Amino acid sequence: xxxxxxxxxxxxxxxxxxxxxxxxxxxxxxxxxxxxxxxxxxxxxxxxxxxxxxxxxxxxxxxxxxxxxxxxxxxxxxxxxxxxxxxxxxxxxxxxxxxxxxxxxx
Amino acid sequence: xxxxxxxxxxxxxxxxxxxxxxxxxxxxxxxxxxxxxxxxxxxxxxxxxxxxxxxxxxxxxxxxxxxxxxxxxxxxxxxxxxxxxxxxxxxxxxxxxxxxxxxxxxxxxxxxxxxxxxxxxxxxxxxxxxxxxxxxxxxxxxxxxxxxxxxxxxxxxxxxxxxxxx
Numbered sequence: 001x002x003x004x005x006x007x008x009x010x011x012x013x014x015x016x017x018x019x020x021x022x023x024x025x026x027x028x029x030x031x032x033x034x035x036x037x038x039x040x041x042x043x044x045x046x047x048x049x050x051x052x053x054x055x056x057x058x059x060x061x062x063x064x065x066x067x068x069x070x071x072x073x074x075x076x077x078x079x080x081x082x083x084x085x086x087x088x089x090x091x092x093x094x095x096x097x098x099x100x101x102x103x104x105x106x
Numbered sequence: 107x108x109x110x111x112x113x114x115x116x117x118x119x120x121x122x123x124x125x126x127x128x129x130x131x132x133x134x135x136x137x138x139x140x141x142x143x144x145x146x147x148x149x150x151x152x153x154x155x156x157x158x159x160x161x162x163x164x165x166x167x168x169x170x171x172x173x174x175x176x177x178x179x180x181x182x183x184x185x186x187x188x189x190x191x192x193x194x195x196x197x198x199x200x201x202x203x204x205x206x207x208x209x210x211x212x213x214x215x216x217x218x219x220x221x222x223x224x225x226x227x228x229x230x231x232x233x234x235x236x237x238x239x240x241x242x243x244x245x246x247x248x249x250x251x252x253x254x255x256x257x258x259x260x261x262x263x264x265x266x267x268x269x270x271x272x
Contacts, residue, residue, distance in 0.1 A: 006107075006108070006109050007108060007109060007224045007225075007226065008108050008109050008112045008152075008224070008225045008226075009222050009223070009224055009225065010222030010223050010224075010225055011215075011219055011220070011222050012112065012116070012225075013112075013149070013153070013225065014222075015215065016116045016119065016120070016149075019120055019123075020119060020120070020123050020142070023120070023123040023124060023126070023127055024123070026127060027126060027127035030127065031127070033130075033132055033183070035132045035135075035174065035177065035178060035181075035183070036126075036129075036132055036135050038174075039126060039132075039135050039136060039139050039174065040126070040127070042139060042166075042170070043123060043126060043139060043142060046142060046143060046146055046166070049146070049162075050146055050149065050150075053149075053150050053153050053155050053158060053233075054153060054225075056153070056155070056230075056232075056233070057153040057154055057155075057225060057230045058222070058223055058225075060230055060232060061232065062232045062233060062237050062238055062241045063241070065155050065157065065158045065232075065233050065238055066238070066241055066242055066246050068155075068158050069158065069161065069238075069242070070249065070253060072161060072162070072165050072166060073253050073256070073257065074253075074256070075166070075170065076165060076169065076170055076257075076260075077256055077257055077259075077260035078260075079170050079173055079174070080173065080260050080261070080263075080264045081260050081263045081264055081267070083173055083174070083177045084263070084264040084267035084268050085267060086177060086181075087177065087180070087181070087267070087268065088267050088268075090181050096181065096183055
């Protein structure tokens with residue numbers, strides 16, 4: 001087994017980001033609870049943010065951080081509207097299983 | 107020191123992400139997501155993004171996750187119904203295939219992809235609030251203002267959805 005390196009190459013951050021994104025996508029496809037699916041979307045957004053910040057470090061520019069900031073703003077807006085939609089869906093159908101709310105009309 | 111910090115918090119992030127996907131109750135998933143977000147904030151600090159790390163903890167782990175947990179508590183949901191296991195054979199075939207795929211991909215990544223430049227803590231300090239604010243309010247002023255319109259639309263949409271019967 002090779003010794004653990006003491007410095008961190010750039011690619012480790014990108015690999016970690018890819019792992020987190022894959023886990024988020026897998027959860028999005030596998031889970032059946034609509035709130036958990038929503039949290040998996042947030043996980044994917046976080047993985048993308050890590051890539052932005054890592055490349056910002058590599059290029060020595062602040063632009064990636066600003067993109068991360070905008071992604072956070074969009075995620076906050078998306079969470080507010082999405083959770084309101086989830087509340088409305090639950091009020092009308094009394095369930096959160098995405099298999100049971102597959103039709104648009106009641 | 108950098109490698110120890112990175113490996114520790116990367117392991118926490120991956121473990122919490124796996125827990126997020128595997129847990130059946132939404133509250134457990136939400137707590138795992140908070141773990142992922144805070145460990146990512148530490149990684150942002152290692153990459154020199156002090157401002158974005160603070161925003162990650164305050165906005166993401168604070169505000170957005172409180173909204174999630176509020177809705178979970180409000181709906182008082184139960185855990186997912188576990189479906190009865192029908193057939194073990196697909197899992198028995200799929201798991202070894204999955205692990206061999208991960209192994210092959212890891213080998214390709216380890217041998218073919220260049221490691222890139224070394225990330226060392228303290229070599230980049232362009233993510234401090236001063237630099238961030240300068241760029242935000244000069245070069246990115248128009249996107250910043252457009253974002254405020256987006257948030258206004260989100261507020262109106264949430265109020266309309268919550269107000270009346272749809």
